[in-house]
Amino acid sequence: MKVSTCSPRPVMLPSRIDSTGYQIDPYVGCEHYCYYCYALKDAETQWDKEIAIHADIEGQLRKELENLPPQRFYMGYFTDPYQPVEERMLQTRKVLEILLEHGSSVGFLTKSNLFLRDLDLLSQMDDAQASISVAFLDDSVRTALEHRTVPTSERIDALRAVKENGVHTSSLLCPIIPEINDVFALLDMLAPVAETIWLYRLSIEDPEGVNWRNLRDILARDFPDKLELIESAVLSREHPYWEELRQEVTALGDKQGLNLQIHI
Numbered sequence: 001m002k003v004s005t006c007s008p009r010p011v012m013l014p015s016r017i018d019s020t021g022y023q024i025d026p027y028v029g030c031e032h033y034c035y036y037c038y039a040l041k042d043a044e045t046q047w048d049k050e051i052a053i054h055a056d057i058e059g060q061l062r063k064e065l066e067n068l069p070p071q072r073f074y075m076g077y078f079t080d081p082y083q084p085v086e087e088r089m090l091q092t093r094k095v096l097e098i099l100l101e102h103g104s105s106v107g108f109l110t111k112s113n114l115f116l117r118d119l120d121l122l123s124q125m126d127d128a129q130a131s132i133s134v135a136f137l138d139d140s141v142r143t144a145l146e147h148r149t150v151p152t153s154e155r156i157d158a159l160r161a162v163k164e165n166g167v168h169t170s171s172l173l174c175p176i177i178p179e180i181n182d183v184f185a186l187l188d189m190l191a192p193v194a195e196t197i198w199l200y201r202l203s204i205e206d207p208e209g210v211n212w213r214n215l216r217d218i219l220a221r222d223f224p225d226k227l228e229l230i231e232s233a234v235l236s237r238e239h240p241y242w243e244e245l246r247q248e249v250t251a252l253g254d255k256q257g258l259n260l261q262i263h264i
């Protein structure tokens, strides 16, 4: 993986997540390269070959934090903070060290288990929150749709480990694709380790856009008999498949007392 330097830009941006004021993306690009990623249409590099970093993330972040009160920042909106290149480039770890010095905290979303490495920092922060994104238990489906992610069970194991050490946890079950994910098996695995579970369906806004073109090719190749149902459902929230799933998931959540945020 080639690592280049991105053009000058802020490290912190106003957050698109309601519960935080600012978001930080330590990388530009994401080598997980999920075909359904909403950031893919704005990719500045070919994500399976090149990822960019800030020229001096530590110096720049320290300056940007001057005059800001301690608070919780969000990581994981445009890129995964724990994508494989983090193992050697340590951009996310540097951000966590600076946020800790500042008296701040972090909430992040990842498809990796690498965050377990940073438990020493997370456990010193007030209110840190680790969140994993999961969707596919079948590894052949996972690797077809999310190139370089780690297996789902490894993400869940890492979440369990940080929870046992006092870090808040949550999970995003997304994208739900009709007859592809095993939603109920995933909920069973997540229930003991995630304080909150968000569920989102695969929603395609632009049938001609890069996400659906990529996904459609893979689904047509691997699930030709399911493509018609999938296509009609992902293009319409009103499709009966979603209403049925909403009812089943709601009933399970009520029965088991789960904290589910259902956006199917």
Ligand code: SF4
Pocket (backbone or CB within 6 Å): 030, 031, 032, 033, 034, 036, 037, 038, 039, 077, 078, 079, 080, 111, 146
């Ligand atoms: S891990 Fe997240 S940011 Fe990275 S490619 Fe996948 S959806 Fe996009």
